[in-house]
Amino acid sequence: MASSREGFAGDRWAEIASGGGAPPHARVGVVYGRRRAGDANPRDIEISGSRGENRVSFAPSKRTSWNRSLSIRGRESILLAAGENFQHQPKPRGASKKPPRQGPRGKKPAPGPPDFRKEKAYFQEVDAFELLEESPSPKNFGTWAMGAKQDYVVHDLPAILERWKLSKLAYKCGSSHPLFKIAESPIVPSLKSSTCNGSTNFVDKTPERVTKSRIYSNITYKRSITSISTDNSLSGLANHKSIVDSFDTLNIKSEVAESGGSEGLEVLGKAVEGDELEGAIKKDHVVPYLPSFGDECLSAFAQLLMVCQQSSAVSLAEVFSTYCEPSSIVKIGEGTYGEAFRAGETVCKVVPIDGDSLVNGEVQKKSEEVLEEVLLSLTLNNLRNENGKTNCRNSCKGFIETKDFRVCKGSYDAGLIGAWEDWDAKHGSENDHPKEFSEEQCYIVFVLADGGRDLESFVLSDYNEAKSLLVQVSVSLAVAESACEFEHRDLHWGNILLARNEMDTMNFTIEGKRMSARTFGLTIAIIDFTLSRINTGEAILFLDLSADPGLFEGPKGDKQSETYRKMKEITEDYWEGSFRKTNVLWLIYLVDILLLKKSFKRTAKDERDLRSFKKRLSSYESAKDCLSDSFFSDLLFT
Numbered sequence: 310m311a312s313s314r315e316g317f318a319g320d321r322w323a324e325i326a327s328g329g330g331a332p333p334h335a336r337v338g339v340v341y342g343r344r345r346a347g348d349a350n351p352r353d354i355e356i357s358g359s360r361g362e363n364r365v366s367f368a369p370s371k372r373t374s375w376n377r378s379l380s381i382r383g384r385e386s387i388l389l390a391a392g393e394n395f396q397h398q399p400k401p402r403g404a405s406k407k408p409p410r411q412g413p414r415g416k417k418p419a420p421g422p423p424d425f426r427k428e429k430a431y432f433q434e435v436d437a438f439e440l441l442e443e444s445p446s447p448k449n450f451g452t453w454a455m456g457a458k459q460d461y462v463v464h465d466l467p468a469i470l471e472r473w474k475l476s477k478l479a480y481k482c483g484s485s486h487p488l489f490k491i492a493e494s495p496i497v498p499s500l501k502s503s504t505c506n507g508s509t510n511f512v513d514k515t516p517e518r519v520t521k522s523r524i525y526s527n528i529t530y531k532r533s534i535t536s537i538s539t540d541n542s543l544s545g546l547a548n549h550k551s552i553v554d555s556f557d558t559l560n561i562k563s564e565v566a567e568s569g570g571s572e573g574l575e576v577l578g579k580a581v582e583g584d585e586l587e588g589a590i591k592k593d594h595v596v597p598y599l600p601s602f603g604d605e606c607l608s609a610f611a612q613l614l615m616v617c618q619q620s621s622a623v624s625l626a627e628v629f630s631t632y633c634e635p636s637s638i639v640k641i642g643e644g645t646y647g648e649a650f651r652a653g654e655t656v657c658k659v660v661p662i663d664g665d666s667l668v669n670g671e672v673q674k675k676s677e678e679v680l681e682e683v684l685l686s687l688t689l690n691n692l693r694n695e696n697g698k699t700n701c702r703n704s705c706k707g708f709i710e711t712k713d714f715r716v717c718k719g720s721y722d723a724g725l726i727g728a729w730e731d732w733d734a735k736h737g738s739e740n741d742h743p744k745e746f747s748e749e750q751c752y753i754v755f756v757l758a759d760g761g762r763d764l765e766s767f768v769l770s771d772y773n774e775a776k777s778l779l780v781q782v783s784v785s786l787a788v789a790e791s792a793c794e795f796e797h798r799d800l801h802w803g804n805i806l807l808a809r810n811e812m813d814t815m816n817f818t819i820e821g822k823r824m825s826a827r828t829f830g831l832t833i834a835i836i837d838f839t840l841s842r843i844n845t846g847e848a849i850l851f852l853d854l855s856a857d858p859g860l861f862e863g864p865k866g867d868k869q870s871e872t873y874r875k876m877k878e879i880t881e882d883y884w885e886g887s888f889r890k891t892n893v894l895w896l897i898y899l900v901d902i903l904l905l906k907k908s909f910k911r912t913a914k915d916e917r918d919l920r921s922f923k924k925r926l927s928s929y930e931s932a933k934d935c936l937s938d939s940f941f942s943d944l945l946f947t
């Protein structure tokens with residue numbers, strides 16, 4: 310990073326950013342404060358009315374903040390056809406909510422040279438996992454890397470992604486009611502997994518229309534097999550027992566076995582394109598076999614265990630003892646899903662998963678969803694460029710560092726209960742008491758860096774710190790947007806952490822350009838990717854918020870609820886699409902929060918500047934565009 314500080318001139322930005330236009334009128338509404346227990350909450354009624362019947366719930370729920378929960382939830386994903394000419398174009402206004410099915414895509418591209426590295430890694434990991442199951446004695450299986458300050462576990466993101474993809478495809482093949490939606494287009498050779506291999510953070514853009522199909526018909530069924538057979542990244546799987554068994558039905562196993570490698574794949578490709586499969590499907594005798602392909606794929610829970618390099622779930626106490634003495638555990642925050650505890654130098658966010666009981670009035674997250682959040686976190690971790698790769702095109706440290714994940718089971722132990730009760734006595738928890746958890750309860754523990762205090766409770770000292778917050782959040786969103794079409798979609802003041810340190814700059818790289826932002830000794834960390842949308846280059850991970858109407862029913866005039874509603878307007882409820890403007894909406898929200906909810910030393914001119922910045926923000930289409938605003942001109946430099 311160049312040390313000289315030059316003003317960040319507009320024409321310099323022209324290389325990176327685009328944007329402008331007349332700022333529309335900014336609306337100012339009444340600010341809504343987080344409600345505490347006792348206030349009426351329409352969402353609670355909805356939850357207990359619509360979902361409570363079949364579920365055991367901790368009763369009565371103390372959770373009353375409508376805006377901290379999703380009444381209906383399900384993370385979704387779309388496997389992408391990489392290598393195609395992805396040109397994102399904004400969805401035309403007035404278009405139907407869900408795009409129509411895409412027509413035929415023409416000839417599939419000629420397969421490139423087979424690359425078996427991913428498969429090798431995958432099977433090595435499967436083998437390692439099986440070995441662990443046989444001999445589960447060692448406790449720490451992770452690969453530990455010594456960071457500058459702290460240890461962190463190195464996770465094999467490509468292998469995790471590959472396993473996840475495989476299970477998705479298997480699910481698609483094996484079920485008439487898939488939970489997830491998968492791109493209809495065949496998966497074409499994907500030798501580049503940019504966010505995954507770390508060499509570059511660029512991903513193929515979301516296609517104009519990512520066409521999805523639920524697998525209701527035999528025809529679609531055929532497509533799904535084509536997807537597998539034409540995907541180089543899965544080519545090695547042609548020898549996987551379950552797949553070969555499936556194709557045995559079609560009498561092509563021996564041909565594949567004989568040909569092997571890419572030739573074998575061609576045989577498979579021809580077979581699935583030809584009449585043989587069509588005939589098989591018509592005779593309906595493929596159907597019973599494909600579920601067995603699914604069965605052999607790892608369940609999401611098993612995949613989570615693999616990510617955590619565990620052979621089985623461990624107790625919470627065991628995980629926490631890795632980081633600190635039980636007596637030193639301190640609860641530092643809570644959300645709808647997670648309880649955050651400081652453990653030594655780390656923060657462990659404990660999220661109950663897979664159980665039938667409602668927790669804090671909410672359905673527990675499922676392993677599948679958590680697995681996708683894990684993928685999301687690891688993709689964002691890559692942006693940190695901890696290895697210091699010089700060819701990294703997009704990097705920044707504005708997203709919380711995820712150090713590890715652990716799968717746990719059992720009730721809360723005394724140390725954690727004590728920490729929880731201390732916090733409750735001081736702050737009044739909105740969550741259910743964790744003593745309710747049974748011995749059978751499972752959890753995922755996100756082991757995170759300590760990001761400091763959330764913006765809601767942090768006391769900003771002056772206008773410089775406010776500007777520092779805005780520039781760092783904008784930069785982080787801009788970098789992640791460029792790297793992986795990231796949209797946070799829930800950047801309220803509980804999801805931005807702040808801490809003071811000695812540093813006065815934040816270095817980052819955006820689209821290959823190395824830059825710095827002035828921080829005035831403040832660092833930010835963006836957390837909580839529950840609602841986030843990302844394009845990993847191989848898949849789009851997103852949460853279908855159209856399934857959660859309650860999220861958009863918050864109080865009129867409340868900045869946070871207005872922001873959800875504006876997001877809905879922009880996306881037209883097509884949440885899988887790329888709408889970078891949602892990041893801008895959260896920046897506008899942040900300026901409002903600074904103006905209306907935070908007090909810090911500022912002059913009348915500072916306030917005017919913030920207000921006119923807010924107005925200009927409305928005209929930008931992405932966080933990257935926002936960086937070109939004059940508000941940042943003395944905060945960004947090369």
Ligand SMILES: Nc1ncnc2c1ncn2[C@@H]1O[C@H](COP(=O)(O)OP(=O)(O)OP(=O)(O)O)[C@@H](O)[C@H]1O
Pocket residue numbers: 377378641642643644645646647648649656658709757758759760761762763803804806836837839
């Ligand atoms: N890495 C961290 N460092 C410091 N504090 C943290 C960290 N992670 C979480 N917290 C604290 O815990 C709170 C809850 O965390 P988080 O928002 O991730 O939980 P959640 O259940 O996913 O929340 P939500 O209700 O928004 O979905 C945060 O607002 C923050 O105060």
